[in-house]
Amino acid sequence: MKYQKWNIGAPREEDVAALREAGYPYLMAVVLAVRGIASPETAAEFLDRDRKLTLSPMLMKDMDKAVARIQRAIASGETIAVFGDYDVDGITSTVLLMDYLKSCGAKCLRYIPRRIEDGYGLSKPAIQGLRDQGATLMITVDCGITGNEEVDFAASLGMDVVVTDHHECKEELPRAAAVVDPHRPDCPYPFKFLAGCGVALKLVLALGGENREDALFARYCTLAAIGTVADVMRMEGENRAIVSCGLEALPHTDFVGIHALLREAGLAGKPVTSIQIGFVLSPRINAAGRMGAADLAADLLETGDPARAEELARELCELNRERQAVEQAICADAVEQIETLRQEERSALVLSSEEWHQGVVGIVASRLSEKYSCPSFMIHLKDGTGRGSCRSYGGFNLFTALESCADLLDGFGGHELAAGFTIPEENIAAFRARMNRCVRSVTGGEPPVSSLEVDAAVASPGELTLEQAEQLEQMEPYGAGNPRPVFALLGATAEAVQPVGQGKHLKLRLSKGVSRFDAIFFSVTAEECGIAPGSRVDAAFYLQANTFRGNTTLQLQLVDVRPSLLPSRNEAEALALVRRLTEENGALSPQEALRLRASRSQYAACWVALEKRLRQGKAEEDRLPYLRVLAARMGGSESFLRSALALEVFRERGLISLSRQGDRLVMSLIPVQGKVDLAACPYLLRLQEKEAT
Structure with a gap:
């Protein structure tokens, strides 16, 4: 799971209905409604694309x-x-x-x-x-x-x-x-x-x-x-x-250089959207500046000689491959540095090294801001002076923050989302402390939580079609203020998980009900994904048309995947049964009480698995992922039901604490002295009474 929290939008049904009645496709109507474009008139105005610039x-x-x-x-x-x-x-x-x-x-x-x-x-x-x-x-x-x-x-x-x-x-x-x-x-x-x-x-x-x-x-x-x-x-x-x-x-x-770059990047003759500009063309042009050869990219765009353009485009793409390798090395080094920072130094990541390539630190700062959900400041050191690149997170205004630290800097420039600065090496520690205080003053001191904005969960998987995906393109161009729509499929089954691209990416087969979907998860390994075939998952994704050997099909481009927080029918029934038992006046039949009964060894296995998971730092999860892991340890046909009860017993006996923070469950171990008598738990005593009747 890449994001700790998913913020899933929920459009008003009447807004979606009004847009659909006006002729807008279902998925587009959902996205427009959840983004506050709720009437056919405002939707038409938003989707209209001016053919010229109207401001003088x-x-x-x-x-x-x-x-x-x-x-x-x-x-x-x-x-x-x-x-x-x-x-x-x-x-x-x-x-x-x-x-x-x-x-x-x-x-x-x-x-x-x-x-x-x-x-x-x-x-x-x-x-x-x-x-x-x-x-x-x-x-x-x-x-x-x-x-x-x-x-x-x-x-x-x-x-x-x-x-x-x-x-x-x-x-x-x-x-x-x-x-x-x-x-x-x-x-x-x-x-x-x-x-x-x-x-x-x-x-x-x-x-x-x-x-x-x-x-x-x-x-x-x-x-x-x-x-x-x-x-x-x-x-x-x-x-x-x-x-x-x-x-x-x-x-x-x-501009013949643009055509040459399109061919070299494999986009010649294909539809090009803002997505391809942002993720294919721009990194190649940017690579020239990052690797100290910005004139190469300018020469490519200026030249009128097709042969020269082809040569420059090849050089540019080779520079981009070199940039990618350097970026990966710097990112790995930066992550090691972050692990050594104290908690009070993680509201804003201020990192420095003499080994880093100055031209690449900015893009690494972007990666770190996304990964750690906070502003990042990457500083290349040389001869006692640092040249830094920084990237924002969550709307934090970098320019204003740098202004507040101007006395520590030799200079700075940029805007609220991205900026650059120079700083004497001896001022970096003070800059780190002040910038962290600055971020905490804006965020209220809350620790950063990586959040994914999801437009909506798709209730009817049958609505996910190639036609709907193509109709969504009317919302192009995407960018800041109009992001590419992200959807969620909750309670799906991962039927297959297969590494592709020399193990750098994952291909998945997801199903829900009678619907089946091919999915691709870029730059994520099977180990990082943590999803096994047969797992019940929630998937967040972009919809895209995938053309292979002349055949175009629908594909889900995954943004994140997590153990499902949506219970299956059997899980929901099990949780309801445990809820009835733990309520003071809950009524169970003898047969239901028998289903809940577990042996001492099963409780012991459940406790060992739970304690291990908590000591590994996995303290903030919804209850369902925990219960699925514990059920696998407890074993038996009613393992999920009994592990759900075990969790309630451990809490009642003072072994663990459970508290809800937003949509997350915070669980922690409670230190206890001596042995705890599980059999004295009123829930288990109530079970015995039911069995006796």
């Missing part, structure tokens, strides 16, 4: 100044430098703006920092180098909003700067010729969630003018879509329009 780019503060300065530079033949970032958003932003400027006949220079050598954001040596090459105007994309000192340095060299960014602003903005960022406190632009490439796209549309907006949007929406998905922007408003149109235009894009 000139609504952005300083956009007029940016356009005027850039047009003057183009007209007078100045050398313009585009300064980007090394992630997917930064690379696509850079390529987008460079392509437009070149189409205008401008003389351009491109600069993307090397993650390891240069670090994040603007740097004085880079600016000096661009000035030495003749640049008199520098335009930043996806960076620069916190580069006050560097912008002043550029001005001292006689270089104007236009800042375009989408990250959070500090109190004082850079003294640039123009600062275009929707997050400026004085920016009236109504949509605040554009990615860096979204802001760059808006700049290009402003430069081209109203008459060219449609043509420019058609050319650049695919680049902007890739950057927007990769940067995990909220999938609403203009972002939804950018990504929808970008995905639709993808097969026909003029």
